[in-house]
Amino acid sequence: GAGVSQTPSNKVTEKGKYVELRCDPISGHTALYWYRQSLGQGPEFLIYFQGTGAADDSGLPNDRFFAVRPEGSVSTLKIQRTERGDSAVYLCASSLKGLGSLETQYFGPGTRLLVL
Amino acid sequence: AQSVTQLGSHVSVSEGALVLLRCNYSSSVPPYLFWYVQYPNQGLQLLLKYTSAATLVKGINGFEAEFKKSETSFHLTKPSAHMSDAAEYFCAVSALVGGSEKLVFGKGTKLTVNP
Numbered sequence: 767g768a769g770v771s772q773t774p775s776n777k778v779t780e781k782g783k784y785v786e787l788r789c790d791p792i793s794g795h796t797a798l799y800w801y802r803q804s805l806g807q808g809p810e811f812l813i814y815f816q817g818t819g820a821a822d823d824s825g826l827p828n829d830r831f832f833a834v835r836p837e838g839s840v841s842t843l844k845i846q847r848t849e850r851g852d853s854a855v856y857l858c859a860s861s862l863k864g865l866g867s868l869e870t871q872y873f874g875p876g877t878r879l880l881v882l
Numbered sequence: 883a884q885s886v887t888q889l890g891s892h893v894s895v896s897e898g899a900l901v902l903l904r905c906n907y908s909s910s911v912p913p914y915l916f917w918y919v920q921y922p923n924q925g926l927q928l929l930l931k932y933t934s935a936a937t938l939v940k941g942i943n944g945f946e947a948e949f950k951k952s953e954t955s956f957h958l959t960k961p962s963a964h965m966s967d968a969a970e971y972f973c974a975v976s977a978l979v980g981g982s983e984k985l986v987f988g989k990g991t992k993l994t995v996n997p
Binding site for chain 1: 924
């Protein structure tokens with residue numbers, strides 16, 4: 767079956783521009799996570815959705831970042847007024863239930879964002 | 883708060899040799915521990931996870947890890963390396979805080995397998 771997909775695979779933008787990154791989780795997965803992986807680092811948590819609601823957004827670095835999941839499936843990570851420091855690979859993961867079930871998080875291939 | 887330290891950003895072994903990738907964790911509550919593998923231009927794939935059952939956890943592709951509470955370690959091993967094991971490996975911890983299963987990752991260890 768289809769795994770987690772992310773689009774675009776690569777995004778180049780200019781400093782100050784707005785970008786949207788999309789994540790399509792595995793069908794039926796209610797939990798969805800966004801992580802950011804900078805060069806030479808491990809992934810860092812950004813935000814967790816349980817269904818349509820953001821259950822934990824403690825990892826968002828500042829108010830330029832926000833994410834939505836309006837129908838409990840596809841999620842969009844939105845970055846306003848991009849800065850060069852936002853350049854990274856943005857990873858999305860989904861799991862069947864979340865809520866302490868410790869089910870496997872399945873990761874997408876990521877979107878590589880480059881801010882010039 | 884949780885954190886993970888992976889000792890050695892690069893590890894090189896010969897094909898057929900033992901693979902040992904080190905991971906130490908810090909957690910204020912009982913941890914759940916994971917090893918993920920990342921091949922170039924691919925997403926992370928779960929190798930194995932510890933969820934407080936058996937301390938020796940077997941995973942895919944012949945990997946296993948042992949949870950040692952006294953040493954706060956969760957090292958990953960494989961008896962005999964294959965060329966296909968060359969990848970980057972990440973150790974992660976989760977603590978189920980408030981129902982969030984967010985993972986806290988180490989910086990990763992890049993494994994090279996020499997013929």
